[in-house]
Amino acid sequence: MTCKLLLVDDHSLIRAGVRALVSDIPGYTVVGEANDGNQLSELVRRLDPDIILLDISMRSTSGLDALAQLRASNSRCKVLILSMHTDPELIMRSLESGAHGYLLKDTTATELEQALTALRCDERYLSPAIAHTVINQALLKAKTNTPETTENHNLTARQLEILRLIVRGKSTREIANGLGLSIKTVETHRSQIMKRLQIYDVAGLVLFAVREQIISLDD
Template sequence: MICKLLLVDDHSLIRAGVRALVSDIPGYAVVGEASDGNQLLEMVRCLDPDIVLLDLSMRDTGGLEALGRLQAARMRSKVLILSMHTDPDMIMQALEMGAHGYLLKDTTAVELEQALDALRGNERYLSPAIAHTVINQALIRVQGNKPAADDNHKLTARQLEILRLIVRGKSTREIANGLGLSVKTVETHRSQIMKRLQIFDVAGLVLFAVRERIISLDD
């Protein structure tokens, strides 16, 4: 089954470039384009895309405002931010507002495919290029908080290991290959981690991992 994509960016050349990259990725198709956040909700309702590739800096209605409208409308489409911005506050805000992934515009075709595959598989994706930025921002937010005891993690040693890799932006397949596990086993661990912690987004997992001293910038 083809995964339907909607491109939202006010630069036609960027949209053309992303469309060209997508055309070389099996199983995906761009079904629509929008040049402004104001068009987003209407096009999502009409086209019912599986994934929205959303820029943050646009004329009139910006990406964050458009993301807020999309989440308020409880649309089923997942949102992959595709932006040039590496500002930690903006990244964290986008993730906390419901974005399922964050990818930089200078990404490669390979990473774009990895991100799309992750969202299609009901996973989150955080570009490794900004993982440290997100972790650093999380450190700032929890600075001065007393570290929690290890037994508050409620996670096994293997789950803690996988959590560290998730927070660093590794995909399920990368984690499986690195640890010598099957993809299915890693997916099971990921699901158990989220259920035990009751955290279901990347930003929340990063904040938890930093607060509990599971990961640091030097880790």
Template sequence: MTCRLLLVDDHSLIRAGVRALVSDIPGYTVIGEADDGSQLLEHVLRLNPDIVLLDISMRTTSGLDALTQLRANGCQCKVLILSMHTDPDLIMRALESGAHGYLLKDTTATELEQALTALRGDERYLSPAIAHTVINQALLRAQSGKQPNDDRHNLTARQLEILRLIVRGKSTREIAAGLGLSIKTVETHRSQIMKRLQIYDVAGLVLFAVREKIISLDD
């Protein structure tokens, strides 16, 4: 089944470039475009895309404001932020607002495909170039006391190992290959980790991992 994409960016050249890249990726098609965040909710309700590729900085309504409105209206489509911004606080805000992934605009076609594949498979995706930044920001928040009020739950050694890899931006396929496990086994562990921690997004997992010293900047 073809995965349906909606492009939201105020630069027509960027939209044209992304559309061209997507046309070379089997199994994906662009079904619509918008040039401002104010149009996001309307387009999502009308077109029902599987994944939205959303810019942050736009003329009238920012991507983050549009994303907040989208989630407030109960829309469950996946959202992949596509931005030039590398500010750690902005990235964390995007993830906490409901984005499923964050991709830099200077990415390659290969990484775009990896990000789309991850979101299509109900995974999260962070550009490797910003994964370190997100961890660093989580450390700063943890040190300043800005962290979720989650109680610590015991995880098995294997679950801790997989959690570290998830936080470092590894996909389910990469984790399975690296640990010599089946993809189904890794998916089961991932589901159990999130259920046990009651955390269902990358930003929350990063904060938990940093707070509990499961991962550090040297990992």
């Protein structure tokens, strides 16, 4: 089944470039475009996209405002932020607001495909280039909000290993290849980690891993 994409960016050249990249990726098609976040809810209702590629900085409605409106409407479509910004606070706000992934605009076609595949498989995706930035920001928040370690995670050694790789932005396939495991085994571990921790998003996992000293900036 073809995965339907909606592009939301106020620069027509960016939309054209992304559309061209998507045209070379089997299994995906762009069903609509918008140059303003104000149009997002209407387009989602009309086009029913599976994944929205959403810019953060737009002249009228910001990507974060559009994301908030989308979540308020209980839409189930996935949102992949496509941005030039590497500001750690902005990245964290995007993830905490419900984005399923964050991809930099200078990405390659290969990484775009990896991100789309991750979201299509109900996974999260962070550009490897910003994974360290997210950990940095999470560390600052952990020091400010939760200075003491109080939780008992009860994760196995293998689950801790996989958690570290997830937090560092590795995909399920990369983790499986690196550890010599099947993709299904990694998916099972990932599901068990999230259920055990009651955390179901990358931002939350990063905060937890930093707070519990499971991962550090030098990891």
